[in-house]
Amino acid sequence: MIGFPLLLIPLAICNIIVFLMPGVALATSVFTVTLVSAVSWPVTLGDVLIALGILLLMFEVIKGARPGAKFFMDHLLSLMVFAGAAAEFVLLPQFGTSTYFLLTLLALVDFLCGIALRARRSARLPAAEAPAPAPVPVPASVPPAASVAESVLLDPAEPAPPR
Template sequence: MSMLGFPLLLIPLAIYNIIALLMRDVSFVEPLLSLTLISGTEWSVTLSDVLLALGVVLLLLEVVKGSRPGGKYLTDHLLSLIVFGGATAEFLLLPRFGTSTYFLLTLLALVDFLSGIALRARRGTAKPAAATRSASRQVESAPAARIDPDPVNVGAAAESMSPNRAVPKGMPAHVAPAGPSPEVAYSGLQPAEGTPPPQNPPHQS
């Protein structure tokens, strides 16, 4: 099992189990060492203090690990739940585990399980919101489609579609008629309707 899926709160609980079951002569309340503070007070550090401090540090690592993208999966939450359930059973059923130190370690295991569930639920609600925001930004930043007609192509198409610009077959393009033939608008050159044609004058000899 990789460290990413290993419940780190199992480490202080396992140490407590080893000491409580195999090392009965070791006391959790006996001072391991004494430190003199700046104030002059002598601080006695016990085995219980060391286990609790280790549990708090490992809980911080579990929260950091669970806050990473894709950090915790369903199996990790299941393992955290198993660790919490086993610690609770030992605290309630075994006499050697009915201490305040083990109770606080069990409470840290519960916080680890609940924090993993909360972080997973928050990631699940944040992903759709982020996808919606990115889609809206893409729609706003996309330029509107614009069609710019090419004046050369438009002029050529209009010229080719004009009936007056049709080029006869076999005639080169440079001698094609430039436009329609002019129409004579002078009516005096045309005979009116009902007017007899002019008679030819007799030839004089």
């Protein structure tokens, strides 16, 4: 799951609908929801794909924000998904719809969020990921701290001055 671009799922479903089901349009109503205001809201196939894409974008951002993420592979796959979706949107007339444009836009947001997360992580590395500082050489004439502390504790206390 780490290296799999989740936004590929709604884009692949859209490709399946366009290429394998030519009689089905993205504007086809899947079901109708009656709201409290008594208005009927027809939910289309395109609406379902966009909602799925938004949910998967949330999981992509969460996946990219975790520590130890495989940033390079995630960025590369996100860029490839965006490039493929943008190419289909621009070059193929079947994909020139608002639904596919919004799915392509979600892929772009995924890619840009990954870059922003990576830049932010590089700006402030946690102590566990920060490179260890170089050890400071200690001159041989300096006694170890433990022996200095012991000698201070063993020194007799100075008598208090009389009042």
